[in-house]
Amino acid sequence: MPQYLAPGVYVEEVPSAIKPIAGVGTSTxxxxxxxxxxxxxxxxxxxxxxxxxxxxxxxxxxxxxxxxxxxxxxxxxxxxxxxxxxxxxxxxxxxxxxxxxxxxxxxxxxxxxxxxxxxxxxxxxxxxxxxxxxxxxxxxxxxxxxxxxxxxxxxxxxxxxxxxxxxxxxxxxxxxxxxxxxxxxxxxxxxxxxxxxxxxxxxxxxxxxxxxxxxxxxxxxxxxxxxxxxxxxxxxxxxxxxxxxxxxxxxxxxxxxxxxxxxxxxxxxxxxxxxxxxxxxxxxxxxxxxxxxxxxxRLFNFLRESIDEGTRWVVFEPNAPELWSKIRRNVGAFLTTVWASGALLGNTPEQAFYVRCDETVNPAGVRDAGQLVVEIGVAMVRPAEFVVFRISQWAGGIQ
Missing domain, CATH: 3.40.50.11780 (Rossmann fold)
Structure with missing residues (x-):
């Protein structure tokens, strides 16, 4: 922490807790x-x-x-x-x-x-x-x-x-x-x-x-x-x-x-x-x-590789609730962007995915082993492989 000796106003730069995860390329x-x-x-x-x-x-x-x-x-x-x-x-x-x-x-x-x-x-x-x-x-x-x-x-x-x-x-x-x-x-x-x-x-x-x-x-x-x-x-x-x-x-x-x-x-x-x-x-x-x-x-490959590359800054950080919170925010922000593009199923982000990184998945034994666990679930959109139109005769009037 810096020392302030002379009276006055000081402006400090504070690193953001949000470290955006960029989507990796998929077509090379x-x-x-x-x-x-x-x-x-x-x-x-x-x-x-x-x-x-x-x-x-x-x-x-x-x-x-x-x-x-x-x-x-x-x-x-x-x-x-x-x-x-x-x-x-x-x-x-x-x-x-x-x-x-x-x-x-x-x-x-x-x-x-x-x-x-x-x-x-x-x-x-x-x-x-x-x-x-x-x-x-x-x-x-x-x-x-x-x-x-x-x-x-x-x-x-x-x-x-x-x-x-x-x-x-x-x-x-x-x-x-x-x-x-x-x-x-x-x-x-x-x-x-x-x-x-x-x-x-x-x-x-x-x-x-x-x-x-x-x-x-x-x-x-x-x-x-x-x-x-x-x-x-x-x-x-x-x-x-x-x-x-x-x-x-x-x-x-x-x-x-x-x-x-x-x-x-x-x-x-x-x-x-x-x-x-x-x-x-x-x-x-x-x-x-x-x-x-x-x-x-291929979507799962994209998600996994993007999160892998976008969270490397986490390695060797103190494995504590503050870090868990940052991970939830960063991964959640990325998956929200993916959901907004139409890649995940659900009317809201909460329906499309979840990110769990807390003491329930990181108990003492896991932390003592030097591990940090993040549990992620996503609802995949499947292609409409078989499109079925049911057609019948109708006598008219109100259905």
Missing amino acids: AGFVGVVADDVAMPLLPGRSGVQADGAVEPADFHLVAPAGVAQLVDGWETFKNLFGDIQPGNQVLAHAAYGFFNNGGGRCWITRVAGGGESLDDDLIEALETFTAIDEIALVAIPGAVSDAVQTKLVDHCENQYLQDRFAILDGRRTTTLTKAAIQGGVRDSSYGAIYYPWIDVGVTDDDGNPVYQPPSGHIAGVYARVDTERGVHKAPANEVIRGALGVETLVSKQGQAGLNPDDINVIRRFDGNITIWGARTLAGREQSEWRYISSR
Whole structure:
């Protein structure tokens, strides 16, 4: 406390007890894919690409980004400068990245593997680990990788107890057999991932003019980002048009989807010429019905990560009622903002959530162990997956 020796008026700055919790980002993606070492790269600005005698000048071209190193990509031009324009040596990853930005994505991290090794699956799995330390990543995909080993590792990555702040977008297998086993393979159920079927036509054809279908995960990650921006993470990324998609590899009817939806396969369908995401489920399975919907899992990830980052100032503070009161105010203010955005169910904040941090959850034994416990409950808004209109004949008059 300062000493006052001379008479006069003194003004002190007092730290506010309210330390606002900022919502974390939810739409930065992480992609892993194959880019060959010898892909053609664009010219550096102001260079001609040729020597005086007409020979090619390699120093005039961008160098392909090193394999196994995560690169921040904030637009399609950045992608081309790091990995080249769309071509046979990078086609799957390039189409995924283009689809991400075209559908509303803004930032992503990309780690390339060169391919051509003994085990591509092992290379992809190893590259995935480069994302572990990048905190801003919230969506992860390995476009076109549909093996059980890679997709299971992708789900494991998102479920990692030290992460649990990201969501896996999986591509379904290329099959015409409309069953969970055929489309999902042996990948286990998890609320930290969702799978999409079928692959999509983005205008690429082979030498005979036949469509070369592409995995949808990159485009769908862009749709997630677009919905997050326009509506919020609590809005299911479904009933949304995939920009740049011209068709689907397999047309699935309403009857066909009736056999897939209960098994948590999200179907991409054609409606009035638009290629539309027509599913909103995670791979949680019946055993985890509370995490059935993508929006529920991703909203919970958002809440947990935001509160985690916004309350780090609490660590090592005196564990006493004054601190508990500050925590209740700070977390309550954040959740009130979330409720006001329409993400929580309830006519009032009191109906939408509660925050408990007092002696009932922090008895002496807990405090002696160096722990501070905060109990939070939230009422989730679920998507209207089945909309039912009951229509009957009416004779008229007052109902």
